[in-house]
Amino acid sequence: MSNEIRVAFFPDSFEEVNGVAMTSKRLIRYARKNGFPFLCVHAGKKTEAITDGSVEYLSLKRSPVAFPMDEGLKYDPLFQRHTKRVLRKLVEFRPDVMHITGLNDVSIMGAYLAWKLNLPLIGSWHTNLHEFAARRLTRMFRILPGNSAEKLTDVTEDKILKGAMLYYKMPKVLMAPNKELVEILEKGTGRETKLMARGVDVEKFDPVKRTVSDGTFRIGFVGRLRAEKNVRLLKDLEDELVKAGAEGRFKFLIVGEGNERDWLSSKMKYAELTGFLDGEDLSEAYANMDLFVFPSETDAFGNVVQEATASGVPALVTDKGGPKFIVTEGRNGFICKSLDDFVRHTLALMNDRDQLLKMKEFARNHAQTRSWDSVFDTVYDSYRRCIYLKKNEKKLEAARQT
Numbered sequence: 375m376s377n378e379i380r381v382a383f384f385p386d387s388f389e390e391v392n393g394v395a396m397t398s399k400r401l402i403r404y405a406r407k408n409g410f411p412f413l414c415v416h417a418g419k420k421t422e423a424i425t426d427g428s429v430e431y432l433s434l435k436r437s438p439v440a441f442p443m444d445e446g447l448k449y450d451p452l453f454q455r456h457t458k459r460v461l462r463k464l465v466e467f468r469p470d471v472m473h474i475t476g477l478n479d480v481s482i483m484g485a486y487l488a489w490k491l492n493l494p495l496i497g498s499w500h501t502n503l504h505e506f507a508a509r510r511l512t513r514m515f516r517i518l519p520g521n522s523a524e525k526l527t528d529v530t531e532d533k534i535l536k537g538a539m540l541y542y543k544m545p546k547v548l549m550a551p552n553k554e555l556v557e558i559l560e561k562g563t564g565r566e567t568k569l570m571a572r573g574v575d576v577e578k579f580d581p582v583k584r585t586v587s588d589g590t591f592r593i594g595f596v597g598r599l600r601a602e603k604n605v606r607l608l609k610d611l612e613d614e615l616v617k618a619g620a621e622g623r624f625k626f627l628i629v630g631e632g633n634e635r636d637w638l639s640s641k642m643k644y645a646e647l648t649g650f651l652d653g654e655d656l657s658e659a660y661a662n663m664d665l666f667v668f669p670s671e672t673d674a675f676g677n678v679v680q681e682a683t684a685s686g687v688p689a690l691v692t693d694k695g696g697p698k699f700i701v702t703e704g705r706n707g708f709i710c711k712s713l714d715d716f717v718r719h720t721l722a723l724m725n726d727r728d729q730l731l732k733m734k735e736f737a738r739n740h741a742q743t744r745s746w747d748s749v750f751d752t753v754y755d756s757y758r759r760c761i762y763l764k765k766n767e768k769k770l771e772a773a774r775q776t
Contacts, residue, residue, distance in 0.1 A: 417433070
């Protein structure tokens with residue numbers, strides 16, 4: 375089968391600023407570059423259809439009752455009013471496979487229409503929604519006595535994960551950004567699950583874009599400043615560095631927006647909070663960092679970690695979630711199990727310039743092997759596998775029963 379697979383794509387996030395939207399746009403760019411027929415159905419500022427080469431876009435406006443789920447991302451309970459419009463477009467486009475990315479209004483519509491049209495459906499997991507919800511509830515209910523908040527959030531996380539597993543049983547094939555999630559999805563859904571890693575733009579993110587040389591050790595963070603990113607650890611890290619006698623030698627460079635920004639700004643003494651950055655400003659910010667600290671325990675992959683390493687910046691990450699699969703221990707960063715680990719590795723790299731330079735070089739070289747084209751080649755392999763399973767589902771089911 376050739377690559378002329380006709381794909382109808384229903385991303386749950388597209389015009390927002392996050393890893394899902396960025397990856398979705400990269401996938402579309404890959405399809406357009408190669409001339410592959412591709413239809414992207416997404417939520418947008420207005421309802422309109424646009425064609426760009428081999429790619430068609432159907433933007434659908436959310437209703438006034440849509441409510442926020444995250445920074446810029448909303449859920450519209452009335453989104454299904456667009457169903458007939460999308461159905462007409464699908465009949466005209468004639469997709470071979472439908473691709474959904476998450477549990478949101480757009481992807482729910484895609485899953486329904488794949489069922490209605492009896493089309494192969496593939497699903498990609500991008501966001502650990504269950505863990506995001508649990509971390510936010512922990513913040514909300516931390517005033518409860520004893521371990522009541524922890525028990526409540528554990529129950530909530532378990533229920534949301536079970537609900538997500540039911541949803542992800544609908545596709546024939548699944549894709550996930552790290553090996554841990556591949557195993558969780560295969561076990562929870564019984565569906566064949568493929569690894570869908572992430573690439574990085576090594577031209578956009580490049581250490582040559584550094585503009586500072588004042589001897590200050592810059593500790594960076596890029597991402598949403600929200601509870602699920604565990605950003606208050608940055609304040610704890612600052613306190614411990616001061617206690618260790620490093621005051622005056624370091625500075626935090628924190629890029630991003632979110633409801634934790636005011637707290638960080640009021641509590642941290644040695645931090646520059648830039649707000650949201652994009653384009654060359656973001657590239658320069660990464661390049662100006664000496665160490666990237668990403669304390670999130672909920673990220674499924676961690677695109678920002680890979681962007682940092684492409685910029686020649688070693689990273690400290692937690693031992694939970696997807697970022698640990700980006701880090702090669704002791705080469706382009708360290709995996710931390712506790713605050714003490716973050717402190718110890720930060721101080722070690724501040725005090726050992728030679729080791730820091732070696733890790734910077736390895737980080738850059740390793741990131742250069744992460745091509746987006748190779749990532750999306752594997753995605754198209756998964757599309758083929760999904761089409762095959764759908765086409766032969768009766769034969770395969772009969773074989774399993776014998």
